[in-house]
Amino acid sequence: MTEFNGSDAGPLGVGDGCVQPRDGKQTELTVTFLSEAVRVLTSGCRERSQALQGSANGASSGGGGGDVTGVEGVLRELQFALAEEMALSVAVLRQEEEKAAAAAGSASKPATGGGIQPPQSGAPGGGVDTAGMSAAQIDKIEAKRAAKAAKEAAKRAAKKEKKKAAGLGVGCAELKQRVAPAGAAAAVGADEIAAKIDPFRTGEQAMGPFLCAMAERLSNGGAQRKPKIAKGARDFLPEQMRVREQAFTAIRNVFKRHGAVEIDTPVFELKETLTGKYGEDSKLIYDLADQGGELLALRYDLTVPFARYLALHGVGNIKRFHIAKVYRRDQPNVQLGRFREFYQCDFDIAGNYGLMVPDAEVLSVACEILSALPIGNFQIKLNHRRLLDAILDICGCPPEKFRSICSAIDKLDKMDWAEVRQEMVEEKGLAPDSADKIGGFVNGNAGGAKELWAKLTEEKKFGDHPDAVAAMSELELLFKYLDAMGTLQYVSFDLSLARGLTYYTGLIYECVVVDGGIRVGSIAAGGRYDNLVGMFSASGQTPCVGVSIGIERVLTIMEKRLQEERGDKGAPSNVQVYVASVGPGLLEERMRVGRLLWSNDISAEYSTLDNPKFSKQMNEVLQRGIPFMVILGEKEVQQGVVQLKDMTKHTQEDMRREDVPQALLAAGCTLVTQQAGLS
Amino acid sequence: MTEFNGSDAGPLGVGDGCVQPRDGKQTELTVTFLSEAVRVLTSGCRERSQALQGSANGASSGGGGGDVTGVEGVLRELQFALAEEMALSVAVLRQEEEKAAAAAGSASKPATGGGIQPPQSGAPGGGVDTAGMSAAQIDKIEAKRAAKAAKEAAKRAAKKEKKKAAGLGVGCAELKQRVAPAGAAAAVGADEIAAKIDPFRTGEQAMGPFLCAMAERLSNGGAQRKPKIAKGARDFLPEQMRVREQAFTAIRNVFKRHGAVEIDTPVFELKETLTGKYGEDSKLIYDLADQGGELLALRYDLTVPFARYLALHGVGNIKRFHIAKVYRRDQPNVQLGRFREFYQCDFDIAGNYGLMVPDAEVLSVACEILSALPIGNFQIKLNHRRLLDAILDICGCPPEKFRSICSAIDKLDKMDWAEVRQEMVEEKGLAPDSADKIGGFVNGNAGGAKELWAKLTEEKKFGDHPDAVAAMSELELLFKYLDAMGTLQYVSFDLSLARGLTYYTGLIYECVVVDGGIRVGSIAAGGRYDNLVGMFSASGQTPCVGVSIGIERVLTIMEKRLQEERGDKGAPSNVQVYVASVGPGLLEERMRVGRLLWSNDISAEYSTLDNPKFSKQMNEVLQRGIPFMVILGEKEVQQGVVQLKDMTKHTQEDMRREDVPQALLAAGCTLVTQQAGLS
Structure with missing residues (x-):
C-alpha cells in the first residue's frame, strides 16, 4: 500500500474517529x-x-x-x-x-x-x-x-x-x-x-x-498519529528526575562549600544582549518570533546573562552559581548526549581580586565536582587567550583574523591538522606559511602543566612578545596556586585549546572525560572574560572568571549505573504507607486515614477505586515495595482501630487510628522532610 | 537640550569611550x-x-x-x-x-x-x-x-x-x-x-x-546606556532564590506526601501542540522565529505539555508534579505579581479512577499547599463545566458560542455584570434575552458548597437537563469526599466561575487569597480535562485532573515577611568558616586550609587578595556574621598549627591543622549536606 505522509498533519487521522x-x-x-x-x-x-x-x-x-x-x-x-x-x-x-x-x-x-x-x-x-x-x-x-x-x-x-x-x-x-x-x-x-x-x-x-x-x-495537532516533541529536546521521566536531583544536589553542595550564592535569570534575553558574543556559534541562537515589541532570543549560555545581570544590578563582587537550561540549535546527537535544550551548572567569580586567585578557585571547584560525580577519570586542558593571540601575532596572522583562526584551531579535537590548516588557508584566507607556523605551535605542545611551561620557557618559543610574557607569568602563578589546592594533577597545559566563544580574555579551559587514554567528550569548560560586563555597563569593566558544567553526559552515565545496580528490582517505592480496606464502602475512611498521615509528614496513598478488592491492593503494595500498610475493615472502622502491617518485618498490630503516625515513626518510617535530595 | 533617544541603541553611547x-x-x-x-x-x-x-x-x-x-x-x-x-x-x-x-x-x-x-x-x-x-x-x-x-x-x-x-x-x-x-x-x-x-x-x-x-x-548591545532585561521578565537575586528554594521545598513535600513523581518537559513545544488549547488566550503564546525547521512556541502552561507527554510515552496512570517556568505575552504588572515568565507548580492525576476520587485529592493537595505557605486566608471557588454548559444551553446560547460566552463570564471577577453582558451581546452576538437569563444564573449564586448545592437542587434551577443532573451528582459526591478529607471548609461553590481555557471538561476551580473579606488575587487554579490527551493520542482518551499553583505572589509575600523579621540584621551568613592570615605571603596556606575544609563538607572562604590586612578580614567576618574563623600566622604555619576562633562564644584555641574539621563539628558548625532546602 502507498505510504501516506507518515506522521505529520494527516487531516483524517483524527483521534478516535468519533466526533463528539x-x-x-x-x-x-x-x-x-x-x-x-x-x-x-x-x-x-x-x-x-x-x-x-x-x-x-x-x-x-x-x-x-x-x-x-x-x-x-x-x-x-x-x-x-x-x-x-x-x-x-x-x-x-x-x-x-x-x-x-x-x-x-x-x-x-x-x-x-x-x-x-x-x-x-x-x-x-x-x-x-x-x-x-x-x-x-x-x-x-x-x-x-x-x-x-x-x-x-x-x-x-x-x-x-x-x-x-x-x-x-x-x-x-x-x-x-x-x-x-x-x-x-x-x-x-x-x-x-x-x-x-x-x-x-x-x-x-x-x-x-x-x-x-x-x-x-x-x-490543534490532534490530526497527528503520533505526538511529537521538538527536535533535539526531550522529556525527563520520573526515574531520570531522581538521578538529576541527586546530581544537582551534589553539584550545589560543592558550590555552597565555596560560599557561592544562587541567582536566576529569564530564559530569554533581548536579542542585542546576545549578539556579537559567541563568534561563529551565534547562528545556533534560537530567536523568538517578532510578535510586535522587543526582539528576544533564548539564552545560549549562562555567562552572557550573568554579565548583563552584573551590569543591570550594579553588582561589583559576587561569587554565584546558576543551574538552568540553555538553548542551542545544534545538530542533536543523543549518543553523544548532545541536545538542543540542556542544563548548565555555572560557577563564576566576579570582581577585582588578586591575580589568578579566583581563577584557581574556579578550577578547584570544577575538579571537586567532577571528582564527586561518577564519571571516571577526567582531565582539564588549559590555555591562555593572550598566549594564543601572541602566537597568532608571532606567526603573522593579521589581528582581524585572530578570532576566526581561533575557531579553526578549536576544531583540532574533531579534525586533524591537515583539515584545520585547509580551513585556515582556503576558507579564512590565511597565508600558508602563517598557517604552518601556527601548526608548529599548536601541534605537539600539550602535557603536564609545569613541564610544558618549563619547556616553552627554556625554548624561548615566544621571544619577548609582551602578551606571551604576561600570559606565561600568569600561568606560573596559577600552577603554584593549583598545587596548593591539590588540583594541579588534573591539569594539562595545551597550546591547541582555543575555545570558540569570543568573550574570553585570559585563561581558558575545558574538562574532558578520559577513559583508558581515549577522550570521551567535554563535560565542563570556562575561562576568564574581563571585558564582557563592560559591554553592558557604562560604569566600566568587572573582571570575571567562571566554569560551566554540562552534565547531560554525566547524567546518562549515572542513569545507566543505577539501572545496572538495581537489576530487576525496579525503583524503590516513593511512598511509605498504603491505606487499604477490606469490604465495600470504606473510601471515605481511607481518605480520612490518608489525611491523618499526610498531616504528619508521612507519604501515603490509597487505591483510587471506589471499591477495590483487597487482593488487588495487596498486589500493588508488593509490586511497588511499599514498606507499610494500614488496613481498614468494617469492624475496625466501628471500633476506631486499624491494623498496621510492617511489610519488611512481616508483623502486624491493631491500634487506635490516632496512634498510627507515632507507631510508623517507631517502626522506621521515613518522614518526607527527611528525604533530602530525593523525590 | 533636546532629549535624544533615551536608552536604546544610541550609536555613540559606547561604553567607556576608549576603543581598545x-x-x-x-x-x-x-x-x-x-x-x-x-x-x-x-x-x-x-x-x-x-x-x-x-x-x-x-x-x-x-x-x-x-x-x-x-x-x-x-x-x-x-x-x-x-x-x-x-x-x-x-x-x-x-x-x-x-x-x-x-x-x-x-x-x-x-x-x-x-x-x-x-x-x-x-x-x-x-x-x-x-x-x-x-x-x-x-x-x-x-x-x-x-x-x-x-x-x-x-x-x-x-x-x-x-x-x-x-x-x-x-x-x-x-x-x-x-x-x-x-x-x-x-x-x-x-x-x-x-x-x-x-x-x-x-x-x-x-x-x-x-x-x-x-x-x-x-x-552587541554595548551601545546602550543601561543594560536591559526583556519586558515582564526579571532576575532573581540571591536573597529571592533562598526564599524560592524554601517555598519550592514546602510545595514539593506536599506533592511527595501524596506519592507524586516529578517529570520535566522542554520549554518549547511544537506550535501545533499548543494551538487550539487556550481559547482567547492563545494570542499570548510566545512563538519562536522560523529559522528553518519546526515551528516552535514556548509553553503557555504545564498542562498541555503534560497531556502531550502522556500520549508520547503511552503513560496511562500517573500522579505527577512538575515545577517549571511558563510564558505568557500578557501585560505585565509587578504590583499584582504578574510577569511574562513565571513559575507554576503543577500536580495532576491521570488515569481511569473512581468518580471524583482523584478530583478530591487534587483539591486536598491545593489546600495543603496553601495552608503550608504564609499567605493568610484563602478560598477555593469551584464550578463544573458541564453545569455551565447546561446553563448556557438552558438560556438559549447556541453551542458554537459556548466557549466565547464562557470567556466573557470568566471576566466577572474583573468587570461588573453590565460590562460582561455588553460583551456577550455586542461583541459576541448573543441574544439579549439569553444574556439576561445567563445573568440570572451566574449572579448571586455563590456560597458554601453544600448550602448552594441544596438551594439549587431545591429550586430545580436546571430542570432535568441531563448535563446539569450529571454535574450536580458529581458535585454531591465530591463534597462528601472533601468533607472526609477535611477540606470542604475552604470551598465555595460559584456559578460565575468559568475559566477561560478551552480544555476543561468537568470540575473547574480557582484559589483566591481573601484578606479581610477583600479578594487579593488568584494563586492556584485547575480542573478536569478528560479530552486533552486524546488530542495527541490515537489510542484514546486518558482522563486527567490537576491543579496549578502560581506562586509569584506567594513569594513576594514571603520575601516581605522575611525582610521584616530580619530588620537591619541582613541575611545570615552563607559560609561557616573564614580562613584568615596575619602577615604577608600566606595565600597558598589559606588555600590549603580551604581545601581541607571543603573536602570535609564545610563551607569556607578566604580573602581573594594576595595580601589582605588582618583588620579587613576581621571586618568581613563580623559584617557577614560568619560563625568561625581559622587564623594563620607565619609562626603557626611553621609549627603546623592554626588558631580556631568561635565568633559566637568568643573563644579561641590553637590546634593542629588536621584537627580543625573535627573541632568545628564539635563546636556546632553545620555541614553543607545538612543544610536541607537552603542555599
Missing part, C-alpha cells in the same frame, strides 16, 4: 483558527495526492491554501478541501476493500474447494488424523475447517482494512458515513462530496458544527 | 555582523535626526539601512552612517560648547567687572568683611575671587559638557578626536568626516580596525 458533539460545541469560528485548519488540510491533501501519483480519481491539487479572507471564504475553502481529501480517501478505501475482498476469497478457497489433505506437521489446521474416518465424518470436519478458515480470513481482512483505515486516518469513518453511507453509489467525486458538506446548510443536516469539530481537530 | 585595540582584534568582518551594525546605526541616526528636527547642519536621513550586499558595500554603508552620525554629534557638541562658554563668561562677569559688593548672607563668595581694607588688598581679594569663580564656572561647564557628551554617547570622544581634533576647522560635514574614516585606507591611519570596533560595540 461536545467537541463541536467547544469550537469558535475565528478566521485565524480556520485559516490554520485550511493550511494544514490542504498541505496534507497535496502530499497525499502526490503520494498516490494521481491514481485516485477526483483528486486535483487546485483550490485552497491561498490568502482567504472572511469567515465565509474560509469555511468554503474548508468545505472543498475536505471534499477533495474525502474523495481521495473514498477511492483508496474502495481499492483496499476490493483487495481485501479478493484476499478473503482466495484465503477461503483451499478450504471450500481443496478437499482434505494428509496432515502435514506444522501445517495450519493439521494435526487431525483422517485415516479410518467415515466420509460423513470427513465432510463434517472439512466443513468445520472451511468455516474456521473463512472466518479467520475475514478477520484478517477486517483487521487489515482497519489498519488501512487507521493509516488513512480513523476520522474518515465519520466523514465517510456522512458523504457515502454503506450501500451508496460507487463513485463519489469531490464536487458531490462538497455539496454534502455545505457548511451553510441549516436544519437537521447542518454541517457547521461537524466541520468546525473537524477543523479544530485538524488544527 | 584588543576589541578591534576580536572583531570578525562578516556580512551579517556588519549589516546588523549598520541597521542599529542608521535607525539610531534617524531617530536623532528627527529629534533635532533638522536643526543641525549636515544631517540628512538618506543612505544606509537597505539591503546591502558584500563586505565592501556594508563597510561603505557603515562609513557613511558613522560620518552622518558624527556630523550631527559634532554640530550638537559645538552648540553645547558655545552655550557652555557663554555661561562661563556670564558667570565670571560679576567677579571680573562687578567690583566688591557688601557681603550678603548666603551669597556666593560672601563672608569676607572688606570694611577698612586698602584698595590693594581689595584688588587682590577681588582678583582671587574672580579667578575662583571663573574656575568654578569652567568646571561646571566642563561637567555639563561631559554630561552632554555622555548624553550623546561617550564613544564619540574617540570619533571626534579622529575626525575633528582640537583646534580643527569649525564646520565638519558628513562627507568630510566620511573621507576621514575610509575603511579601506591603509597604513598608519588605517581606519578598518577602528570601524570594526565601533561596529562591534554598536551591534
Whole structure:
C-alpha cells in the first residue's frame, strides 16, 4: 500500500474517529483558527495526492491554501478541501476493500474447494488424523475447517482494512458515513462530496458544527498519529528526575562549600544582549518570533546573562552559581548526549581580586565536582587567550583574523591538522606559511602543566612578545596556586585549546572525560572574560572568571549505573504507607486515614477505586515495595482501630487510628522532610 | 537640550569611550555582523535626526539601512552612517560648547567687572568683611575671587559638557578626536568626516580596525546606556532564590506526601501542540522565529505539555508534579505579581479512577499547599463545566458560542455584570434575552458548597437537563469526599466561575487569597480535562485532573515577611568558616586550609587578595556574621598549627591543622549536606 505522509498533519487521522458533539460545541469560528485548519488540510491533501501519483480519481491539487479572507471564504475553502481529501480517501478505501475482498476469497478457497489433505506437521489446521474416518465424518470436519478458515480470513481482512483505515486516518469513518453511507453509489467525486458538506446548510443536516469539530481537530495537532516533541529536546521521566536531583544536589553542595550564592535569570534575553558574543556559534541562537515589541532570543549560555545581570544590578563582587537550561540549535546527537535544550551548572567569580586567585578557585571547584560525580577519570586542558593571540601575532596572522583562526584551531579535537590548516588557508584566507607556523605551535605542545611551561620557557618559543610574557607569568602563578589546592594533577597545559566563544580574555579551559587514554567528550569548560560586563555597563569593566558544567553526559552515565545496580528490582517505592480496606464502602475512611498521615509528614496513598478488592491492593503494595500498610475493615472502622502491617518485618498490630503516625515513626518510617535530595 | 533617544541603541553611547585595540582584534568582518551594525546605526541616526528636527547642519536621513550586499558595500554603508552620525554629534557638541562658554563668561562677569559688593548672607563668595581694607588688598581679594569663580564656572561647564557628551554617547570622544581634533576647522560635514574614516585606507591611519570596533560595540548591545532585561521578565537575586528554594521545598513535600513523581518537559513545544488549547488566550503564546525547521512556541502552561507527554510515552496512570517556568505575552504588572515568565507548580492525576476520587485529592493537595505557605486566608471557588454548559444551553446560547460566552463570564471577577453582558451581546452576538437569563444564573449564586448545592437542587434551577443532573451528582459526591478529607471548609461553590481555557471538561476551580473579606488575587487554579490527551493520542482518551499553583505572589509575600523579621540584621551568613592570615605571603596556606575544609563538607572562604590586612578580614567576618574563623600566622604555619576562633562564644584555641574539621563539628558548625532546602 502507498505510504501516506507518515506522521505529520494527516487531516483524517483524527483521534478516535468519533466526533463528539461536545467537541463541536467547544469550537469558535475565528478566521485565524480556520485559516490554520485550511493550511494544514490542504498541505496534507497535496502530499497525499502526490503520494498516490494521481491514481485516485477526483483528486486535483487546485483550490485552497491561498490568502482567504472572511469567515465565509474560509469555511468554503474548508468545505472543498475536505471534499477533495474525502474523495481521495473514498477511492483508496474502495481499492483496499476490493483487495481485501479478493484476499478473503482466495484465503477461503483451499478450504471450500481443496478437499482434505494428509496432515502435514506444522501445517495450519493439521494435526487431525483422517485415516479410518467415515466420509460423513470427513465432510463434517472439512466443513468445520472451511468455516474456521473463512472466518479467520475475514478477520484478517477486517483487521487489515482497519489498519488501512487507521493509516488513512480513523476520522474518515465519520466523514465517510456522512458523504457515502454503506450501500451508496460507487463513485463519489469531490464536487458531490462538497455539496454534502455545505457548511451553510441549516436544519437537521447542518454541517457547521461537524466541520468546525473537524477543523479544530485538524488544527490543534490532534490530526497527528503520533505526538511529537521538538527536535533535539526531550522529556525527563520520573526515574531520570531522581538521578538529576541527586546530581544537582551534589553539584550545589560543592558550590555552597565555596560560599557561592544562587541567582536566576529569564530564559530569554533581548536579542542585542546576545549578539556579537559567541563568534561563529551565534547562528545556533534560537530567536523568538517578532510578535510586535522587543526582539528576544533564548539564552545560549549562562555567562552572557550573568554579565548583563552584573551590569543591570550594579553588582561589583559576587561569587554565584546558576543551574538552568540553555538553548542551542545544534545538530542533536543523543549518543553523544548532545541536545538542543540542556542544563548548565555555572560557577563564576566576579570582581577585582588578586591575580589568578579566583581563577584557581574556579578550577578547584570544577575538579571537586567532577571528582564527586561518577564519571571516571577526567582531565582539564588549559590555555591562555593572550598566549594564543601572541602566537597568532608571532606567526603573522593579521589581528582581524585572530578570532576566526581561533575557531579553526578549536576544531583540532574533531579534525586533524591537515583539515584545520585547509580551513585556515582556503576558507579564512590565511597565508600558508602563517598557517604552518601556527601548526608548529599548536601541534605537539600539550602535557603536564609545569613541564610544558618549563619547556616553552627554556625554548624561548615566544621571544619577548609582551602578551606571551604576561600570559606565561600568569600561568606560573596559577600552577603554584593549583598545587596548593591539590588540583594541579588534573591539569594539562595545551597550546591547541582555543575555545570558540569570543568573550574570553585570559585563561581558558575545558574538562574532558578520559577513559583508558581515549577522550570521551567535554563535560565542563570556562575561562576568564574581563571585558564582557563592560559591554553592558557604562560604569566600566568587572573582571570575571567562571566554569560551566554540562552534565547531560554525566547524567546518562549515572542513569545507566543505577539501572545496572538495581537489576530487576525496579525503583524503590516513593511512598511509605498504603491505606487499604477490606469490604465495600470504606473510601471515605481511607481518605480520612490518608489525611491523618499526610498531616504528619508521612507519604501515603490509597487505591483510587471506589471499591477495590483487597487482593488487588495487596498486589500493588508488593509490586511497588511499599514498606507499610494500614488496613481498614468494617469492624475496625466501628471500633476506631486499624491494623498496621510492617511489610519488611512481616508483623502486624491493631491500634487506635490516632496512634498510627507515632507507631510508623517507631517502626522506621521515613518522614518526607527527611528525604533530602530525593523525590 | 533636546532629549535624544533615551536608552536604546544610541550609536555613540559606547561604553567607556576608549576603543581598545584588543576589541578591534576580536572583531570578525562578516556580512551579517556588519549589516546588523549598520541597521542599529542608521535607525539610531534617524531617530536623532528627527529629534533635532533638522536643526543641525549636515544631517540628512538618506543612505544606509537597505539591503546591502558584500563586505565592501556594508563597510561603505557603515562609513557613511558613522560620518552622518558624527556630523550631527559634532554640530550638537559645538552648540553645547558655545552655550557652555557663554555661561562661563556670564558667570565670571560679576567677579571680573562687578567690583566688591557688601557681603550678603548666603551669597556666593560672601563672608569676607572688606570694611577698612586698602584698595590693594581689595584688588587682590577681588582678583582671587574672580579667578575662583571663573574656575568654578569652567568646571561646571566642563561637567555639563561631559554630561552632554555622555548624553550623546561617550564613544564619540574617540570619533571626534579622529575626525575633528582640537583646534580643527569649525564646520565638519558628513562627507568630510566620511573621507576621514575610509575603511579601506591603509597604513598608519588605517581606519578598518577602528570601524570594526565601533561596529562591534554598536551591534552587541554595548551601545546602550543601561543594560536591559526583556519586558515582564526579571532576575532573581540571591536573597529571592533562598526564599524560592524554601517555598519550592514546602510545595514539593506536599506533592511527595501524596506519592507524586516529578517529570520535566522542554520549554518549547511544537506550535501545533499548543494551538487550539487556550481559547482567547492563545494570542499570548510566545512563538519562536522560523529559522528553518519546526515551528516552535514556548509553553503557555504545564498542562498541555503534560497531556502531550502522556500520549508520547503511552503513560496511562500517573500522579505527577512538575515545577517549571511558563510564558505568557500578557501585560505585565509587578504590583499584582504578574510577569511574562513565571513559575507554576503543577500536580495532576491521570488515569481511569473512581468518580471524583482523584478530583478530591487534587483539591486536598491545593489546600495543603496553601495552608503550608504564609499567605493568610484563602478560598477555593469551584464550578463544573458541564453545569455551565447546561446553563448556557438552558438560556438559549447556541453551542458554537459556548466557549466565547464562557470567556466573557470568566471576566466577572474583573468587570461588573453590565460590562460582561455588553460583551456577550455586542461583541459576541448573543441574544439579549439569553444574556439576561445567563445573568440570572451566574449572579448571586455563590456560597458554601453544600448550602448552594441544596438551594439549587431545591429550586430545580436546571430542570432535568441531563448535563446539569450529571454535574450536580458529581458535585454531591465530591463534597462528601472533601468533607472526609477535611477540606470542604475552604470551598465555595460559584456559578460565575468559568475559566477561560478551552480544555476543561468537568470540575473547574480557582484559589483566591481573601484578606479581610477583600479578594487579593488568584494563586492556584485547575480542573478536569478528560479530552486533552486524546488530542495527541490515537489510542484514546486518558482522563486527567490537576491543579496549578502560581506562586509569584506567594513569594513576594514571603520575601516581605522575611525582610521584616530580619530588620537591619541582613541575611545570615552563607559560609561557616573564614580562613584568615596575619602577615604577608600566606595565600597558598589559606588555600590549603580551604581545601581541607571543603573536602570535609564545610563551607569556607578566604580573602581573594594576595595580601589582605588582618583588620579587613576581621571586618568581613563580623559584617557577614560568619560563625568561625581559622587564623594563620607565619609562626603557626611553621609549627603546623592554626588558631580556631568561635565568633559566637568568643573563644579561641590553637590546634593542629588536621584537627580543625573535627573541632568545628564539635563546636556546632553545620555541614553543607545538612543544610536541607537552603542555599
